[in-house]
Amino acid sequence: MEALIVVIIAIVVIALATAVAPKLGIAGPLILVLVGGAVSLLPFLEIPEINPEFILVGVLxxxxxxxxxxxxxxxxxxxFGPIAGLSFLLVILSSVLxxxxxMAVIPGIHPAVxxxxxxxxxxxxxxxxxxxxxxxxxxxVVTMLEGESLLNDATALVLLRTMIASVGLATSVTGDTRIGFGFIPAFAWGVVVAVVVGAIVGWLNLRLRSLIKNSAANTAIGFVVPFIAYIPTEELGGSGLVAAVVAGIVTGQGAARWFTPEQRRSDEHNWHTIELVLEGAVFLIMGLELSDIxxxxxxxxxxxxxxLGIALGALTIIIAARAGYVSLLVWLQSRRARGRQRTRLEAMNTRLDQIADGSVVPDPRYRGRRGEASFDDPRAQRRLSSMRSRVSRALSDLDYYxxxxxxxxxxxxxxxxxxxxxxxxxxxxxxSSDVTDDRALLVFIAFAVAVGSLMLQGFTLPWVVKALRLERPGDDSLDRAEQSALDDELRDAAVGALSSPALRRRDGSAFDEELVERIGSRMVDPPDDADGLPTRDLLELRLAMIEAMRVRLNELSSGGDYSTPALRHALAELDADQLSLELRLDDEED
Incomplete structure (x- = not known):
């Protein structure tokens, strides 16, 4: 009963901190650390020791x-290049430094430790x-920070595990305390296994959940996916966290194609709630452990x-190493954005267009099976289409940079x-204390660095942004011009679907030709009970056109011409419209 009361209080505190944070101008996690630290100082409360496996396996x-x-x-x-560098190279560099x-400030510490x-x-x-x-x-900047925080956790934990394993191997077998290179194969194996298992689990998650129509059962399966990726990967010697991340990426990118609107909206709300509670619980625990440590x-x-002295030195090294690496990163990215490749890519794109319309004789590898300069060969057509897509994507990337x-x-x-x-x-x-006699000191250093970093950088980051006078991008969610262009693309797809023989009702039957002719492109907008047309027919036709627009949206998602926020906003609008129409259809049936 006491544990249940503690959980209830913790959830209420997390919710209140999240609600109050925007009004105070402070991030919710920082408030939770302060609350936990204050509670830990109360003399009449005994804070139980939290098993780290609870966080590593149950939370992360x-x-x-x-x-x-x-x-x-x-x-x-x-x-991905800069993100991978921050997540892998910078973690390795910082760890070695x-x-x-x-080794210089802690006497007798094992190099691997x-x-x-x-x-x-x-x-x-x-x-x-x-x-x-x-x-x-x-x-x-947000995307780079988000991607880094996803991937560098796994890099650090794989390196931690291989280092700790090398301590036991070196001392028990040879008595040598130096670090060898035997950990490198284990490190590589941990990452490769995680990527493979995570991708398989993500793929199976998409296929299985697309077959399950019961929303409650579907949600239940979704909750266990990260653990299904984590557990077998750990058993195989890989990084379970990498597997969970890969499974999440595969699921996120396939959701628009495989899940129903109800599934997508349900997942979005459910996982946002879980993320809020779990992350808040960890920061609350961080503050509660302060007194004991x-x-x-x-x-x-x-x-x-x-x-504290060692933690201060470590934090200084971390920030200095990060500053040096990011300076190099920004310089390389600024060179990339100068667009020196644009002229070459535009010339290549023009030539591919000329080849496609027959005004330029194609390269021999694009000729037909008999050697004629044509694209009757389907393989040549697919090759040309693939090249045009790659060039178009490269040009879109340059526009983005x-x-x-x-x-x-x-x-x-x-x-x-x-x-x-x-x-x-x-x-x-x-x-563990079996690895080193300085466990308490090492845990305190880590705690001091984490709390000091959160307090110092977290509280001053708004001031830094204000002092730099960065131009605010406006509405973070949407670029209105981009959204308008995307809406035009989807509207054209819907209009084109009216003349397609593939336009069908949900039961597979064809629409009445007179209905399609009378409605025309006006059906792109939400239907009204107009012109004496049957309401059910109007709703069914609108649903069919939403499906055509969603197909076109999935095609545009791989092209790179539109940003992820714009694509997701358009998908959310289609989902909301479809759910509303299906509800009205159910009312019609009743």
Missing amino acids: PPLLYSAAVSLPAIEFRRD LGFFF AVALGAILSPTDAVATSIVKRLGVSRR VEQNVEQHNGIGTG QASPLGWKHGAIIVWAGMRGVVTLAAAQTI
Whole structure:
């Protein structure tokens, strides 16, 4: 009963903190850390020790899966190189630099344990994304921070596990305390297995849930997907968190094609609620553990001065390494945005158009089976279409880079938004006393870095954004001109569907020709009971045209001409319209 009361109070506190945060101008997680820290100081309360497995296994997989499902796919692909660099190269670099630092300031620490602690402190937390979104920073910066927080957790935890494993292997077999390169195959295996298992689970999730029409049963299956990806991957020696992220990405990108509107809307609301509760619980726990961790260090190290000094040095190294890496990243991205490839790509696109309309003789590899300069061969047509799509996508990417360039101000935001949090705290507690005698000190260092980073950077980030005087992008969700162009594309698809013989009712029967002729393109807009036409026929025709628009929307999603927010907004409108029409049809049947 007591545990149930604690859970109820915690959920209420999380909800209140989330509701109050915008009014106070402070991120909700920061409020929860402060509340937890204040509660931990109450002398009449005993805070039980939280098993880190609860966070690593029970919290992080669904949290990362939820974020991966909503990841903006097009922007993520465009900036995958920088995101991968932040998530992999920067984590490795920071871990090694911190490892050397810890070996210098902590007497007798094993090199592998020092690097492991560096890996614990290296990943950033997703709380930065929520803060930056609220401040109205460029969507490109938000996407990079979001992608980094998804992938670098897995990199850090795989490195942590391989380092800890190498400690036992080196000391038990050879007695040598140096770090060898034997961990590299294990590291690579952990990532590869996770990607394969995660992709398979995501694919099966799409297929299975598309067959289940019961919404409650469908939702229940959706809740266990991150764990289905996590558990077998861990058993195979891979990173379960990477698998959960990959499963989420595959599910998120296939949802528009495989799920019903009801499933998509239900998933969006359910996972948003789960994400709110789980993330809030972890930050609340972070504050609640403050008092106990401080007491352990006072007892074992005669105070907290040693731990705080080391934590301050580690945080300085983290920020400096991040600043150096991001500076190089911004410079490389600015060169990419100058558009030196545009002339070559435009010339290539023009030539492909000329080849397609027959005004230019095609390359021999595009000739027909008898060698004639034609595109009667379906394989040649597919090859030309594929090349035109790739060139068009490359041009769209260049437009994106030039429309949202990364400058030094954006780089400063990326650096300062690199806060530590959930993963750092959970991973630190997985270090057992069998590995090192300094466990309490290492956990305190990780805690001090995480809390110090959240407080220092989290509270000052709004001031930094204001001081840099970054141009606000306006409405974060939509570009009105882009949305209008996309609506025109969908309207054309709907009008074109009227003359298609494939236009059918839900039961497969054909529409009355007189009905189609009388309605015409006016059916693109929501129907009214007009002209004495049967209401049911109007609703059925509108549903058929919504399906045609959704097919066209899925085609546009792979082209790169429209941003993810615009595509998702259009899909949400179609889903809402379809659900409304289906409800009216049900009323008609009753």
